[in-house]
Amino acid sequence: MTLAVVSATGPDLLRLVAIPVFTWAAIRDIKTRRISSDVWIPLALLGALLLGWEGWLAWTAGGVAWTHEFVIPAAVSLGFVVPIAYLFWWIGGFGGADAKALLVLALLFPTFPTYVVGSWTFPLTATPVGALSFTILTNAVLVAVTIPLALAVRNAVAGRIAPVMFIGWPISWDQLPTRHGRLLGTPSGGARGGLDLDALRMYLRWRGLSLAAVRDNPDYYRNPETLPDEPNPPTDGAVAADVAVEDGGTVDAETLERAGDADATSDDPWGAEAFLNDIEGSAYGTTPTELREGLEAAVEKETVWISPGTPFLVPVFVGLLIALVYGDVLIGALL
Structure with missing residues (x-):
């Protein structure tokens, strides 16, 4: 039996540490609705380090690698996803843990990573935006939209037809x-x-x-x-x-x-x-x-x-997994 070897750049490989951390955080958020800020600090520092590392690699490569594959996606990630996370936290749309998770993802995934596993290349689809953090955000929103539908189906199957069947x-x-x-x-x-x-x-x-x-x-x-x-x-x-x-x-x-x-x-x-x-x-x-x-x-x-008030961190976690494996669900549906 031959084990598939994952091929990727150093920054992209280290970014995969986000998967076990976000898995733990999502499970804990469901059970306790409490996530310590200490969880996000190491990931934020790692993200900043990897951002500098990838920027240096893109700078030395020059040309399109610097402008289109790093500068523009990183600008979208830090200049759009970060303000959106802060804005929605400020108006009460996100909890503190949700906003911090998105801030961390903006640092960790400012560009679109590439992972080659055998004959497969992940994510399976690309996006014109080029910032994986933006893709994670759009995927998370789509996942969150399905939750009321799932609640409604659950209640309808049980014969509970009521005005609040979509939310509880x-x-x-x-x-x-x-x-x-x-x-x-x-x-x-x-x-x-x-x-x-x-x-x-x-x-x-x-x-x-x-x-x-x-x-x-x-x-x-x-x-x-x-x-x-x-x-x-x-x-x-x-x-x-x-x-x-x-x-x-x-x-x-x-x-x-x-x-x-x-x-x-x-x-x-x-x-x-x-x-x-x-x-x-x-x-x-x-x-x-x-x-x-x-x-x-x-x-x-x-x-x-x-x-149940499902914390947004759960759709964010699911959106992260979808983004790393498939890519952008919204772009994929439109194209």
Whole structure:
């Protein structure tokens, strides 16, 4: 049995280290929605080193190798992909890890690499742009577009026809504490844009309560008079946060009797505004109204709909693999 030998330039071979790193990052992002910035620093430094190395090789080759095969693609990668990543992070379209991943890819893959494996040459197709980072970005967008279609098919096959079938699926309420994504409420949509489940965990930890305890006495805990005098650290809402949470206290009969009084709860139901004002920073952009609507859905329904909120890093990873093997899906479809 003969093993195929990969032939490529030194920079292109070293760039393949991105595959195992992005594989790990995508899996971790799905499981925890947490990626340390330390992951991207070594890749960014490697990308900068390889950019200089490839630039030197192109400069010594001269002619088209310098202008068309290096300068123009690198200009597209650094002058377009980098600003796009920053812009979408700034307006909230990307998470921090997603933006950093694209910045790293812009440094790692400013040009189109070539890998010869036996009689095959990868990527299989070329692109006029010449910057693989741009191809990764367009591939990732196309992959991301297919996710709502996949969700809709999944729900349709299960007989779940609802307005939110393109963005989520139903789960039991007791799964909320261990899930990522956004709580949509009912099949008709419910909690506006959805309550970030990390924000829900932050609120419950701040009050020292479990969701089950809140469901047992929703009228009581809806009353802002039941807020703790000394709240707990809310953490960052991570599912696996190793944090000691003090008990939220026992139900006081007198307060419970007043809980049904609209005047007692109308100023700040659930203490949502008090919570958001007390914590440092924001709970992932959550508003008091979103928190209240999410809590109402969580305590009233046995089954709720959530949007998994697939991190864009996953389509980026898939887009990277497609780019290295096939090339640009969009260009391939148009030509």
